[in-house]
Amino acid sequence: xxxxxxxxxxxxxxxxxxxxxxxxxxxxxxxxxxxxxxxxxxxxxxxxxxxxxxxxxxxxxxxxxxxxxxxxxxxxxxxxxxxxxxxxxxxxxxxxxxxxxxxxxxxxxxxxxxxxxxxxxxxxxxxxxxxxxxxxxxxxxxxxxxxxxxxxxxxxxxxxxxxxxxxxxxxxxxxxxxxxxxxxxxxxxxxxxxxxxxxxxxxxxxxxxxxxxxxxxxxxxxxxxxxxxxxxxxxxxxxxxxxxxxxxxxxxxxxxxxxxxxxxxxxxxxxxxxxxxxxxxxxxxxxxxxxxxxxxxxxxxxxxxxxxxxxxxxxxxxxxxxxxxxxxxxxxxxxxxxxxxxxxxxxxxxxxxxxxxxxxxxxxxxxxxxxxxxxxxxxxxxxxxxxxxxxxxxxxxxxxxxxxxxxxxxxxxxxxxxxxxxxxxxxxxxxxxxxxxxxxxxxxxxxxxxxxxxxxxxxxxxxxxxxxxxxxxxxxxxxxxxxxxxxxxxxxxxxxxxxxxxxxxxxxxxxxxxxxxxxxxxxxxxxxxxxxxxxxxxxxxxxxxxxxx
Amino acid sequence: xxxxxxxxxxxxxxxxxxxxxxxxxxxxxxxxxxxxxxxxxxxxxxxxxxxxxxxxxxxxxxxxxxxxxxxxxxxxxxxxxxxxxxxxxxxxxxxxxxxxxxxxxxxxxxxxxxxxxxxxxxxxxxxxxxxxxxxxxxxxxxxxxxxxxxxxx
Numbered sequence: 001x002x003x004x005x006x007x008x009x010x011x012x013x014x015x016x017x018x019x020x021x022x023x024x025x026x027x028x029x030x031x032x033x034x035x036x037x038x039x040x041x042x043x044x045x046x047x048x049x050x051x052x053x054x055x056x057x058x059x060x061x062x063x064x065x066x067x068x069x070x071x072x073x074x075x076x077x078x079x080x081x082x083x084x085x086x087x088x089x090x091x092x093x094x095x096x097x098x099x100x101x102x103x104x105x106x107x108x109x110x111x112x113x114x115x116x117x118x119x120x121x122x123x124x125x126x127x128x129x130x131x132x133x134x135x136x137x138x139x140x141x142x143x144x145x146x147x148x149x150x151x152x153x154x155x156x157x158x159x160x161x162x163x164x165x166x167x168x169x170x171x172x173x174x175x176x177x178x179x180x181x182x183x184x185x186x187x188x189x190x191x192x193x194x195x196x197x198x199x200x201x202x203x204x205x206x207x208x209x210x211x212x213x214x215x216x217x218x219x220x221x222x223x224x225x226x227x228x229x230x231x232x233x234x235x236x237x238x239x240x241x242x243x244x245x246x247x248x249x250x251x252x253x254x255x256x257x258x259x260x261x262x263x264x265x266x267x268x269x270x271x272x273x274x275x276x277x278x279x280x281x282x283x284x285x286x287x288x289x290x291x292x293x294x295x296x297x298x299x300x301x302x303x304x305x306x307x308x309x310x311x312x313x314x315x316x317x318x319x320x321x322x323x324x325x326x327x328x329x330x331x332x333x334x335x336x337x338x339x340x341x342x343x344x345x346x347x348x349x350x351x352x353x354x355x356x357x358x359x360x361x362x363x364x365x366x367x368x369x370x371x372x373x374x375x376x377x378x379x380x381x382x383x384x385x386x387x388x389x390x391x392x393x394x395x396x397x398x399x400x401x402x403x404x405x406x407x408x409x410x411x412x413x414x415x416x417x418x419x420x421x422x423x424x425x426x427x428x429x430x431x432x433x434x435x436x437x438x439x440x441x442x443x444x445x446x447x448x449x450x451x452x453x454x455x456x457x458x459x460x461x462x463x464x465x466x467x468x469x470x471x472x473x474x475x476x477x478x479x480x481x482x483x484x485x486x487x488x489x490x491x492x493x494x495x496x497x498x499x500x501x502x503x504x505x506x507x508x509x510x511x512x513x514x515x516x517x518x519x520x521x522x523x524x525x526x527x528x529x530x531x532x533x534x535x536x537x538x539x540x541x542x543x544x545x546x547x548x549x
Numbered sequence: 550x551x552x553x554x555x556x557x558x559x560x561x562x563x564x565x566x567x568x569x570x571x572x573x574x575x576x577x578x579x580x581x582x583x584x585x586x587x588x589x590x591x592x593x594x595x596x597x598x599x600x601x602x603x604x605x606x607x608x609x610x611x612x613x614x615x616x617x618x619x620x621x622x623x624x625x626x627x628x629x630x631x632x633x634x635x636x637x638x639x640x641x642x643x644x645x646x647x648x649x650x651x652x653x654x655x656x657x658x659x660x661x662x663x664x665x666x667x668x669x670x671x672x673x674x675x676x677x678x679x680x681x682x683x684x685x686x687x688x689x690x691x692x693x694x695x696x697x698x699x700x701x702x
Contacts, residue, residue, distance in 0.1 A: 350665065474637070474640075475637075475640045475664045475665055475666030476634055476635060476636045476637070476640065476664055476666055476672070477634070477635050478632050478633060478634040478635070479632070479633040479634075480627075480630055480631070480632045480633075481630065481631045481632075482629060482630040482631075483629055483630075486631065496664075496666035497666065498665040498666055522633075522635065526620060526621060526635055526637065527620075529637055529639070530620050530637070530639075533639060
């Protein structure tokens with residue numbers, strides 16, 4: 001085990017040196033011979049010191065990490081605050097039997113603790129230890145909330161936190177596998193404990209959803225990842241000349257120019273079109289391959305109060321999401337998926353997940369739409385929504401908005417024609433043809449439903465998202481009216497939850513409804529938040545029901 | 550509904566004015582080094598910038614209102630986009646009072662309310678007298694503690 005870890009630590013300085021020598025090359029070649037061994041030495045030393053100075057431990061109440069070579073940081077994460085625990089295994093790591101464990105809490109945009117290079121069995125052990133303790137902490141808090149509400153009812157003041165100090169003490173006394181170990185010790189003692197422990201743990205696992213081959217293929221082919229565009233562009237910038245040559249060669253049989261310098265306007269046009277088609281096809285195939293590799297062998301299960309999932313072909317991810325931490329649930333479908341009546345299901349937590357850089361996790365990548373709806377209803381207990389649509393004046397608003405965008409495009413075309421020999425700029429006016437359907441599609445995909453315990457918001461054409469927000473998860477509600485909306489008597493309602501979304505997935509918003517309706521929904525959200533919180537304080541019920549399938 | 554202290558207009562104008570003057574300085578440097586920008590144009594940009602700032606600040610001051618309601622802190626603000634926000638007391642994570650250098654000069658202070666949300670996660674009420682700010686901070690803290698929920702994220 002130690003040898004394995006040492007090997008991994010050597011690979012880091014190796015890559016560091018490769019990188020360093022890349023920079024050094026620019027300056028002076030001969031430096032490399034001095035700097036590479038030096039870098040290797042320094043890197044190895046640093047890595048070894050970092051390794052020996054890295055400690056983590058499971059205590060009764062917190063998960064502790066102490067790390068750092070020059071500046072030391074010791075961090076204690078209370079179990080009750082942990083959102084999800086993820087394990088990632090890359091290709092090299094899988095060969096070496098290692099894994100990376102990440103622990104997320106709601107605070108900050110970063111992973112709170114990352115344990116690199118722990119053995120796989122240790123990673124699994126950590127994951128379910130933390131999961132168990134998180135569940136215990138939740139249980140404890142619920143019990144305390146009970147005593148609190150009893151106290152309030154009997155007219156006493158709420159108990160301060162330290163009144164339950166006895167509980168954690170009991171925990172530590174009755175806790176057989178409390179230990180505090182540095183990396184080496186844990187790595188050696190880990191497997192024995194996890195062997196027996198994980199077997200009983202795994203046996204409690206209940207299967208909820210497995211992504212079948214057919215669904216995986218459908219998902220790969222019907223979804224598109226923007227990351228693929230970035231990857232293609234990156235490669236293009238790295239090897240511009242080679243790629244241009246290839247593109248010219250491909251375009252030649254269909255009437256492309258001999259080379260980039262000599263060609264007629266027509267042949268350049270052919271080259272452009274052929275290259276664009278090439279680019280699109282390659283990007284799409286890359287996206288398909290990426291999705292396939294990411295969601296290969298996706299499994300979702302449930303162990304006690306946690307959702308656990310596993311996925312990945314080359315890099316294997318496994319994660320756990322406490323059911324209690326789920327903030328909202330979103331059903332997504334793009335136009336193609338809607339056509340074949342399929343949809344995906346995502347759950348949002350306040351953490352920071354491994355993909356999309358936000359707290360949303362794919363619970364069901366793609367499945368039959370009816371099945372996904374059934375999942376959603378079981379998971380949240382939401383009744384089938386009867387959507388209200390915004391007033392049709394909203395459609396007029398989109399018509400105006402998209403017309404302005406189209407006008408801007410035409411203006412740009414005109415500007416280009418003015419500065420370059422490009423002719424017939426007015427042909428750009430065809431974009432106006434797209435405006436009415438675009439406005440209509442945006443409008444018909446908008447919808448909202450103010451339910452008994454949930455608010456359901458639907459929006460988006462290219463990636464239609466239907467988000468189910470339980471009232472008790474609302475953080476703030478805002479009614480927004482821009483100057484244009486004020487003229488039309490419209491308003492947008494922004495419902496903020498603790499799920500940390502990035503720019504990629506905006507906060508759930510009900511767009512362009514009548515001001516009266518917006519105010520009413522706002523009021524309903526606020527009052528139901530209060531009543532739902534009161535109900536929750538009285539009953540032991542976790543907000544989300546237990547059955548998923 | 551409570552409105553802000555009238556001096557907040559001065560603060561906003563001052564902040565804008567600083568930005569406009571910095572912009573003017575950059576333009577001046579550019580005109581010295583590269584392209585010649587007539588000094589009249591420079592003057593017009595600066596004056597227009599400050600005039601817009603003044604108008605904006607006055608409108609914003611008129612629009613800004615806040616209130617402690619039974620269950621939530623309620624705010625209204627915005628010139629171009631008018632926003633009404635309700636921050637339920639249960640959701641308040643912590644409350645800060647802050648004041649920057651210009652605010653200190655003008656004898657003003659802000660209260661910042663943090664929630665666990667993703668957007669509007671921190672709500673700032675500017676333009677309060679230091680006493681009022683401390684007062685509001687205490688009230689909000691008490692209300693937040695009183696209505697503590699058990700489903701902390």
